[in-house]
Amino acid sequence: MIGLARGTVELCEYHAEWKHRYEDERARLEAIAGEHINSIEHVGSTAIEGMPAKPVIDMLATVDEPESADALRPLLEENGYEYRPTDDVAGRLFFAKGPQTNRTHYLSVTERESTVSEETLVFRDYMRTHPVAAAEYAALKRELAATYPADRESYTDAKSTFVAAVLECAMNGE
Template identity: 55%
Template sequence: MVGLERGTVELVTHRECWRGTFEAEANRLQDIAGDRLREIEHVGSTAVEGLPAKPIIDLLGLVDSLETARELVSVLEDHGYEHRPNDDVEDRVFLAKGPETERTHYLSLTTPGSATHREQVAFRDYLRATPSVASRYAELKRELAARYPDDRASYTRGKSDFVESIVDRALDEELED
C-alpha cells in the first residue's frame, strides 16, 4: 500500500510490496515514455530494506537531457503525474503522482551522472551497505516524524544535515574506489 497526503509526514515499517510497486510503475513509465527514459531506479527510503518510510515510491528516471525531461512532462501529466517545479534543484524535473490527498509516487527526471543522479544513488547504496547508519537515519526520521506530523518542510529540514553528511561520505568513498 502506498499513498500519503501532501505536506504530511507518516512513517510506516518497510514493506516488501514496495519493490513490486516500484517495478510496476517503472514498467508503466517505460511503456509511456519509450526510449526517452534510458533507465529508472528505485531510490529513497522505500528502496532500502528495513528502513521506515513515508509510503511514497521514489523513482529516478534517467534521460539524455533536461530538454527531453521537459518534453516528457505533458506526456506524464496525461498519465496521472503533476509537474512540480523545483526552486532549489536545478538538474532535475520533478513530478508527483496521485491527488494531493494521496501522493503515491515521486519521479525525478535527470541526466546520467548529474548531481541528482549521483547523490540519490550514493545515498541509497550507502544506507543499504551500512546498516548502522541506516539505523541512525531511521531513528532520526522517527523522531522528526513525531515532532512534525503536519509539517513536511520542517521534517525535511531536520534530516538535511544528516543526509548531506552521508551523501558526502558516500561520494568520497566512491572516489577512493
C-alpha cells in the same frame, strides 16, 4: 499500502510490496515514455529494505539532456503525474502521482550524469550497505516524523545535515 496526503509526514515500517509497486510503475513508465528515458531507479527510503518510510514510492528517471526531460512532461501529465514547478532542487524536474490527498509516487527526472542523480543513488546505496548508518537514519526519521507530522518541509530540512554527512562519507569511500 502506499499513499500519503501532500505536505504530511507519516512513516510506515518497511513493506516488501513497495518493491513490487515500484516495478509495476517502472514498467508502466517504460511503456509510455521509454524512448525518452535511460533508466528508472527505485530511490528514497522505500528502496532500502528495513527502512521506515513515508508510503510513497520514490523513483529517479534519467535522460541524456534537458530537452528530453522537457519532452517527458506532457507524457507524464497525460498519464497521472502532476508536474511540480516549485521544486527547489536544481537540475531536476519533479512530478507527483495521485491526488493531493493520497500521493502514491514521486518521480524525479534528471540528466544521467547530474549531481542530483549521482547523490540520490550514492545515498541509497550507502544506506543499503551500511547498517549502522541506516539505523541512525531510521531513528532520526522517526524522531522528526513525530516532531513534524504536518510539516514535510521542516521534516526534510531537519534531515539535511545527516544526509550531507552520509554523502560526504560515501563520496570519500568511507
